[in-house]
Each structure stands twice: as C-alpha cells, then as structure tokens.
Amino acid sequence: MASTASTHGAEVLVASNRGPVSYEVRPDGGGGSLHAKRGGGGLVSGLSAIGSDANALWVCAALSDGDREAVRRGVGEPGVRMLDIPADVHADAYNGIANSVLWFVHHMLYQTPLEPVFDAEFRRQWASYEAYNRAFAQALAEEAAQGAAVVVQDYHLALAPRMLRQLRPDLRIGHFSHTPWAPPDYFRLLPDDIAAELLGGILGADRAAFLTRRWADAFTACCHEVLGPGIPSGTRIGVHGLGADADFLRERAHRPDVAERMAALRAEIGSAPDGKARKTIVRVDRTELSKNIVRGLLAYRQLLDDHPEWRERVVHVAFAYPSRQDLAVYRDYTAEVRRVAEEINSAYGTPDWTPVVLHVKDDFARSLAAYRLADVALVNPIRDGMNLVAKEIPVVSDAGCVLVLSREAGAYEELGEDALTVNPYDITGTAHALHQALTTPDAERAERSKHLAAAATALPPAQWFLDQLRALDG
Structure with a gap:
C-alpha cells in the first residue's frame, strides 16, 4: 500500500x-x-x-x-x-x-x-x-x-x-x-x-x-x-x-597549514646534486584496488631504469590513504603498495635522495600542498567513474602541471585532449609518458595546465x- x-x-x-x-x-x-x-x-x-x-x-x-x-x-x-x-x-x-x-x-x-x-x-x-x-x-x-x-x-x-x-x-x-x-x-x-x-x-x-x-x-x-x-x-x-570546486580549492590551498606542509614536503624532496629543485611526480589516492597505485609505482621504477638521468633529479610523491581496511583484499593491497615503494627506495635511493615519498595517513592539507608542488600529476586508474584528483591538481598547481591520465578514468572524456593518455596496464607506456611529462617545456606545461583547469571546473559541485x-x- x-x-x-x-x-x-x-x-x-x-x-x-x-x-x-x-x-x-x-x-x-x-x-x-x-x-x-x-x-x-x-x-x-x-x-x-x-x-x-x-x-x-x-x-x-x-x-x-x-x-x-x-x-x-x-x-x-x-x-x-x-x-x-x-x-x-x-x-x-x-x-x-x-x-x-x-x-x-x-x-x-x-x-x-x-x-x-x-x-x-x-x-x-x-x-x-x-x-x-x-x-x-x-x-x-x-x-x-x-x-x-x-x-x-x-x-x-x-x-x-x-x-x-x-x-x-x-x-x-x-x-x-x-x-x-x-x-x-x-x-x-x-x-x-x-x-x-x-x-x-x-x-x-x-x-x-x-x-x-x-x-x-x-x-x-x-x-x-x-x-x-x-x-x-x-x-x-x-x-x-x-567538476572541481575551484574557489574552495584555491582558497583552502593558501592557508597557513598548507604552507607548513609544503615546507615539510620540500624538505623531504630535497634538491638535486646540482642544487636545482627536484621535479615532482604527484599522486593522491585512496588505496582502492581500482586506483592502480602499484602499477604507477612500477612505471616510476621503469622510468628510473629507462632514463637513469632522472635519478636524484625526480621524486615520486605518493599519497595512498587507507580505504576499506575491514576487507582483507584492501589490507593486502595497502601492504603491497608499501612493499613496492620500499623496494624502489632500497634499490635506487641514496643518502641524499628518497625516490618515493610515501604517506599513508590521510591529511587534506598535505594533499593540497602536494597539488601545489606538482610538476607531473599521475592519475592512472584501472577504471574510475570520474576521478576528481585529475581535475583538482591542475587547478591548484602553482607552476602548472602535466597530467598523465588513464584513458579508463571518466575524467578522460573532458581532459584527455590536454593530458598525456596512458593504458593503465601498460607499465612501459606509462613510464614513457612520465618521461615525456617531465621533459615538457615550461610554456607548454603552463598552457596544458590552463586548459585542464578550465575543463576541470566547467561544472562545479553546486x-x-x-x-x-x-x-x-x-
């Protein structure tokens, strides 16, 4: 009735x-x-x-x-x-x-x-x-x-x-x-x-x-x-x-707590042997099976193998926040993310360079700090309804960033034209895209980022x- x-x-x-x-x-x-x-x-x-x-x-x-x-x-x-x-x-x-x-x-x-x-x-x-x-x-x-x-x-x-x-x-x-x-x-x-x-x-x-x-x-x-x-x-x-909420993100990203996190991250990233600032490849995700964090780490390791010139000159800032830890398969996945990151740091790291800066404790202010520091944003999900991180980083990035984006993210429909597109299963192809992103001239990077930010904010949440x-x- x-x-x-x-x-x-x-x-x-x-x-x-x-x-x-x-x-x-x-x-x-x-x-x-x-x-x-x-x-x-x-x-x-x-x-x-x-x-x-x-x-x-x-x-x-x-x-x-x-x-x-x-x-x-x-x-x-x-x-x-x-x-x-x-x-x-x-x-x-x-x-x-x-x-x-x-x-x-x-x-x-x-x-x-x-x-x-x-x-x-x-x-x-x-x-x-x-x-x-x-x-x-x-x-x-x-x-x-x-x-x-x-x-x-x-x-x-x-x-x-x-x-x-x-x-x-x-x-x-x-x-x-x-x-x-x-x-x-x-x-x-x-x-x-x-x-x-x-x-x-x-x-x-x-x-x-x-x-x-x-x-x-x-x-x-x-x-x-x-x-x-x-x-x-x-x-x-x-x-x-x-879309991303540009007004909120830009205001929130310039509060004092974010500035503090930026200083701490810069200290973790350090400088290259020649004194220049290291490039940053940033990802911010929950340790959700679909986010493809492990293959992203493997692609970064492939980059260091294929292009040894990037050793000590780039850092992968990877935030992998625990998700659904009451399910065993998610706990196992989180453990694998940690294991691969530690393996890369052990194999390639030096006393003055930690190749992967991994954080697993959720901290929104630190995420925004990483957004602002990003030279390259890595968003490589196996499959994703949208993926707002792909939209948020170009909006917040201080100097503009190059987006390496999985074609299986919903965001690809709007951002694909100005991103470097990857097959999320292709480690070699993703490593190549990361190298291409890192070597993109500053003017092109800024232009790509401007177009990405415009598309990303076309339909804000309200x-x-x-x-x-x-x-x-x-």
Whole structure:
C-alpha cells in the first residue's frame, strides 16, 4: 500500500549511504558526550546552494557506533535524518554486496578464474542489501512532501528508486551513479535475476544520471541486453560531469597549514646534486584496488631504469590513504603498495635522495600542498567513474602541471585532449609518458595546465547538483 504524503514534508531530498555529519562518543565522566564532525563534497555544496529556505532533507545511514548512539539519543542536525539500520544488515549490504560485488563488477576487478562465486552466502547478503534499500525507501516516503524531488545516490542504493516509486508514485525521483557502469558482457557475471533487479531498481527513477556519456551508454546497453530491447520505461538518461570546486580549492590551498606542509614536503624532496629543485611526480589516492597505485609505482621504477638521468633529479610523491581496511583484499593491497615503494627506495635511493615519498595517513592539507608542488600529476586508474584528483591538481598547481591520465578514468572524456593518455596496464607506456611529462617545456606545461583547469571546473559541485534538480522538472 502506498504511504500517505506528508503535507509538511521536505521538498528536496537526498539519499546516500554516508551523510554530511558523523558522530563520535567521547568519555567525559558521564555517559559520554557526542561530538559532530561535518563532511564536505559535492552533495554538501549542492544542498547549500539551494538555500536554507528550500526545505531540504538528507537521509543517510548511521555508519558508526557514535552515529547509532546519536540516533538513539535523538541527537541530530536540522535537515538530516540518520537511519539506524542494524549493524549486521548494514555490514552485509555495504561490505558484502556494494563494495565486494557491485564495486568489483562496475570497475571490472574480478580475477574471473576464481571469482565471483554467487552462492548461498551471497543470497543471504543480497537479502540484507534489499532490506537496506527498503529502509531508505520507507524513510524517504515518510519524509517527502507531495511531488517532492528525491535524488538517490550511487550503487549502494540501486534498488531504492523502484521501491520508493511503489510507495510514492507522486514523487520526482532521480538516481545518480558515481561509479563507472560495466559493459553488458561483464555486468552479466551477475546472476540473471540480480542483474534484472538492479537495472529495474534504477529504472524506477524518472531520471538516471551518470558522470560520463560512456557510463550512461553502458547502462542503456545493459538494459537492452538483460531486460530486452525497447523495454517500456519512463526513465530518462542524463550525464553530469562533476567538476572541481575551484574557489574552495584555491582558497583552502593558501592557508597557513598548507604552507607548513609544503615546507615539510620540500624538505623531504630535497634538491638535486646540482642544487636545482627536484621535479615532482604527484599522486593522491585512496588505496582502492581500482586506483592502480602499484602499477604507477612500477612505471616510476621503469622510468628510473629507462632514463637513469632522472635519478636524484625526480621524486615520486605518493599519497595512498587507507580505504576499506575491514576487507582483507584492501589490507593486502595497502601492504603491497608499501612493499613496492620500499623496494624502489632500497634499490635506487641514496643518502641524499628518497625516490618515493610515501604517506599513508590521510591529511587534506598535505594533499593540497602536494597539488601545489606538482610538476607531473599521475592519475592512472584501472577504471574510475570520474576521478576528481585529475581535475583538482591542475587547478591548484602553482607552476602548472602535466597530467598523465588513464584513458579508463571518466575524467578522460573532458581532459584527455590536454593530458598525456596512458593504458593503465601498460607499465612501459606509462613510464614513457612520465618521461615525456617531465621533459615538457615550461610554456607548454603552463598552457596544458590552463586548459585542464578550465575543463576541470566547467561544472562545479553546486551547479552539478542544481542541474540534476532542474532536469527532474523536465
């Protein structure tokens, strides 16, 4: 039965796994005080852009013990509803399905001789994924005003649009995918009924949007392949290429804490034997399997082999921030990143030169410092929905940088013309591109960087979000 629309509900709703605020319980002699931490990103910017009088609501999951305690105590922020989904259900939905199946499918990460294995345990976890999506759909149905606009985010909530449509047919529903979308042959690794349910879930929306035309076309192809050609659906397909927030980045990158990090990084990088500043190849990533950090390090080692003249004259500044460390495969990958970096430093380093400056502790100010120092930006993902780092470094780099960019990053669609493009699996080709980037004349480097920055900021986060809302009116 459809739920009754609230006459005082929200007019604009966002649904995502992670919300704009998180909570931590700190011991203070009593039951512990709750401390809130605000998040950032495109959705936060977008919601703030519509104004405080827009009657907006963000529905998200309680992710930590602190979040769940906040829900239990009735603590919250205006405009946010946090769902206390049982921790075991969330773990199955988030780690078991979203991150260990859907992420692997869309990023084409499986070692197919051994995986995936869709057995009874998978089906049990899939039931949790359905329950997780249903909890969001029910909350949105309860909170939305008549005819409200609802924008559902990402692969965690692929089923929610259809579920919400059944509860509230009056709503204008959009779904946005922040990942790539797998081509039909790979998507069909999934059991047929699961593949159909995922597609049908998103087709419950009035509009399904993607970061690039390539991913949108792949989704459409999967619909035709799995559900049959000409499947009746009122779902419109859109593309919104999320850009960098230039004003925020440039202001934030010139605060005192960033200047301190720059001084520390310069000390780590050091000077070449002739006294000149060393060149810097910068990468900033989470240790996510799709980011291809290990092959980036191997390409750098190949550069030092192929062009020994760069020894002691270049440093690879590699920030690899831990991600999803509750999954063994991610812990193993992080360990491999460390091992290869240490191997390069052991094989090539000298008392005055550390070839790879590796940091694994997340530090946004230090990332911005590295952006500013970058001569070359290395962004070589196996596959990426967009990759905002590729867009952010040219915006912030002090002297302009050359972007070495994987053709499998969504950002390639907008930046490829002014970047040096690489096949992410080709170590030799990537090493050659790094050499080409390092030897690019200053004038050409500045010109490339200027074009990259312009393309990177064409659709800043606030505009990206507002465009999706306007498209729901179409």
